[in-house]
Amino acid sequence: MIGKNKFSPNCLIDCMYREYQIYDDDVETIDLEAAKNLLNEQIVNEEFNPVYGQAFERCSKFEKSALLEVFAFVNITNQNACDDYPMFMDSCVWAYTVANCPESHALQSAECRQKTEWVNKCLFKE
Numbered sequence: 001m002i003g004k005n006k007f008s009p010n011c012l013i014d015c016m017y018r019e020y021q022i023y024d025d026d027v028e029t030i031d032l033e034a035a036k037n038l039l040n041e042q043i044v045n046e047e048f049n050p051v052y053g054q055a056f057e058r059c060s061k062f063e064k065s066a067l068l069e070v071f072a073f074v075n076i077t078n079q080n081a082c083d084d085y086p087m088f089m090d091s092c093v094w095a096y097t098v099a100n101c102p103e104s105h106a107l108q109s110a111e112c113r114q115k116t117e118w119v120n121k122c123l124f125k126e
Contacts, residue, residue, distance in 0.1 A: 055096035059089055
C-alpha cells in the first residue's frame with residue numbers, strides 16, 4: 001500500500017464505514033478516537049485478534065516518514081507537540097484491519113460486504 005505509493009486519501013474517506021461513525025461527513029477527517037474504540041472493542045475477541053495483530057505487524061514495518069507522507073491528509077490535533085507517529089499508526093492499522101475484518105464482525109448485509117470489497121480493491125491493490 002505505502003511502498004507502491006498507490007494509496008488514495010479520497011478513497012480511504014470513501015471507504016469509511018458510516019455505521020461506525022469513523023469519519024466526520026462535514027470535514028471528511030478520520031475520527032481517530034472512534035476508530036481506536038472500535039478496534040479496542042474487538043481486540044478481546046479471539047477471531048478478530050489475529051486480524052488486528054497482522055495489521056499492526058504490517059504497519060509497523062513502515063518508516064515514520066512513509067506513514068506521515070501517506071496519511072498526511074488525516075487531520076490530527078497535536079496541541080502538546082507529542083510524537084504523532086502513534087496516531088498515524090492507528091490510521092494505518094485501522095485501514096488494514098477493516099480490509100481484513102472477519103465477516104462476522106461486519107454488518108450482515110450486501111452493502112457492508114460491498115464496502116469491504118471496495119476497501120480491499122481501493123486501498124490494497126498491488
